[in-house]
Amino acid sequence: MCRRFTIVSRLLLLITGLTGVQSTQAEYGINFPTPAADVAQEIYDIHMLTMQIATFLLLVVFSIVIYSLYFHRKSRGYQADQNFHNTWFGNWSWVIVPALVLGVDLTIASNADTVLKKVWDVPKDEKLMDVKVTGHQWWWEFDYLDHGIKVESRFVPKGKSGDLYLREVDNRLVLPTNTKIRFLHTSADVNHAFWVPELAFKKDAIPGYVTETWSELNREGVFRGQCAELCGTWHSRMPIVVEAVSPEKFQEWINNQQALKVAAAEEAASSKTWSQNELFTKGKELFETKCAACHQVNGMGLPPAFPPLNGSPVVIGPIEGHLKIVLNGKPGTAMQSWAALNDLEIAAIITYERNAWDNKTGDTVQPSDVKQAR
Template sequence: MRHHSSGARPGTLPPGRALVAASMLVAGVPAGAQDMRLNMTRGATELSRQVFDLHMTIFYICVAIALVVFGLMFWSIVRHRKARGAVPAQFHGSLKVEILWTAIPVLILVAMAVPATRTLIAMEDTSASELTVLVTGSQWKWHYKYLDYPIEFYSVLATPRAQIANAADKTPDYLRAVDKPLVLPSGKKVRFLLTADDVIHSWWVPDFAIKKDAVPGFINETWARIDKPGLYYGKCAELCGRDHGFMPVAVEVKTPADFEAWAAQQVAAAEQAKAEAESAGPMSMDEQMALGRQVYERACVACHQAGGEGLPGVFPALKGSAIATGEPAAHLHIVLFGKTGTAMQAFGKQLGVKELAAVITYERNAWGNAKGDQVQPADIAAAIAKGE
C-alpha cells in the first residue's frame, strides 16, 4: 500500500525523526527502518510522518524496557541459581521498592502519552480545510462528492474478472486499479467526510495515515495535506461482505494548477453528458445489446453472474426471472432506485441514461429471456424526473 514513487524528502530532520534516528543508532538498528517492508510507511503527509515517528519512538522505548527487564531477569537466574549455592532472601515488602516500581512506569507512560496525545489531537483537527470531499462506501465501491465543486462519481475496481478468476496474467496494479480515482490537489488541506449507504466500511490510505470507518447514518471526518503529486493506494479495511477484497481506494494527487484544470474538465464533461442525455434519441436493438452487455459485465456480473443465473440464496437470478420477463416499468424502477433491505443498489446516479436503457434492454433479451421489448433513454429520463 505504499506510494509508487516515494523517495527521500530533502531537508533537515524534524525533532521527532531525529529522536527516532538517535534511538535506532543506540539500538544498533539501521536508520533506514522506514524502508523495511514489514514496517509502517512514513507516508506522504506531515501527519503520517508524525504517526511513524511516534510509532518508532514508542517501539524503541518498549525495546529498551524489554532489554532491561529481561536482562535483569536472566542475569538473576544465572547469577543466583541454586547450583552456585545462592540462598533466597526472606523479606516481606519494601516501601522504597514499591514506590520505585510504581513511579518509574508512570513516568514512562506519561512520556509516551504526551506525544501520542499531541498526534491524536492533530489527526482530529479538520479546521481551516481548503477542500471538502464526501466519501460514501457502498457494496462494493466508493462514491466521491466534492462539496466545493459540482463533481461526483463512483470509483469501481478496474481489474478484469479474468485476472481474478486466474484466467489471465495479473498486472502490477492487480486489485488496486480503479476506473476513476479520487483526484486531489497537493499542498492543500483536504477534509474528508465519511459515511456509508449499507453496511460499515472503512476508508484506509496508509500513505495519508487515514483509516476511518464509514458508518450508515453517521458522518465521520478526517483530513490530509499531501506533499507531492503521485498515485496512492488503499482499500476498505472493514469486512463489508462478499466482495470486500475487491473495494480498493486509489487517489491521484495533482499540482493545484493541474487539479483546477481537471475540475474544470469534469464540470464541462458533466454538462455535456447532461445535454446529450436530454437530447438522446432512440437506440437500435443491436446497439443496446452491445452496450448493455458491456455495462452488465462491469456493474452487474459480480452478483447476478455472467449467465444471469445469480447465486442461489444470495443474489437472485435474472434469467427467466419475474423482474426481467415481467412489466418493463417494474424492471426499470428496481434498477434505477434499488431495493431497500437488499444488496440491490440504486444505479440511477451511477450510470448514464443510455447505459441504463441498454442494460435493462439487455437483461430483458439475454439468456433466453427474449422479451423483444426495449427501454429507451427517454424512458429513463422520464422515470428519473418523476422519481419513481
C-alpha cells in the same frame, strides 16, 4: 554419550535460532508506508518512538532473564534466596517499576494527544477543498463539492488488475498537493471506514451522520487504502486508491471531468433512437462496472443474498417490472435504487440484462422509456 547428545542438541538449537534471525532480518524493511502528509509524518514519528522504547525495554528485560537463567540455574548449585522480598529492592520494586512504566506511557501519550487533536480538529480559519466520501456496499462515491463532480470508485476484477487484485480501482480519488482538503464521511447503507495510511487517518462512515477529517498532501504519488470496517460479504472489495498530483495537473483533470459530464448529459438528453447493439455494448460495460459485484459477470449471482439474473423472472418478464426494480430498488434486500443513473445508462443496462447470457428476449429499452417510467 548423554553429554555428546546434549552438545549436539545445543548446536542444533543454535543453528535453528540463527536461521530464524536471518529470516527475521530479511523482513526488517516492513514498516508503515512513507507518509504523504505532515500529520501522517507525526503519527509515523510517534510509532517509531514507541518501537524504539519497546525495543530498548525488550533488550533490558531479556538481558535480565537470560542472565538469571544462566547464573541462577540449579546445575550451578545456586540456592534460591528465600528472603529476597524483604530486601530494599524487593520492597520498592513494586513502586519503582510501575512508575517507570507509567513514565514511558506518559512520554508517548503526551505526544500522541497533541497529534490526535491536530488530526480531528479541522482548520476553521482557512479555505479548504471539500470532498464528500460516501461508502456503499461495496464501492466508494467521491463528490468534489467545490467543482460539481462525482466519481464512483469500484475494485478492478481479477485478471484486469494484475498483481494489484483487490488493491486497484477503476476510478481513483484524485487530489491536489499542497492543498488543505476536508473529507466529509457518510454511508448510504451500513458502517464503512475510509482508511489510507499515508493520509494520516481512519474515519468511520456512518449512515445518517456526516463526520469530517482533513489532510494536506505534501508529495505526489499513488497511495492505497481500504475499507477498515467489516461491512458485509464483499468488504474486501472496497479498496481505495488516492492519486496525488500537482495543483496544475489537478485542474486539468477537473476540466476533463467536467467536459465528460457535459458530454454524457447531452448524449443522455438527446432524442436519438439507439440500436439494440449500441445499447447492449454500452450496457455490458456499465453492468460489469456497477452490477457485476453482486450479480457476477456471468449473471449467476450469489444466492440467496444476490439472486441470479440469468433466467430471472424479473429480467425476462414484463419490461415495466424490470424498470421498476432498477429505479426503486427492493426494500429489505441489498438491491438499492439506481435512479441516480441517467436514462441512457439505465436503458443500456436493462437492454443488456434482457439479452445477455440465456436471456434472449430480443427487447430493446430506449432512454425515453426510462424517462416515462420515472
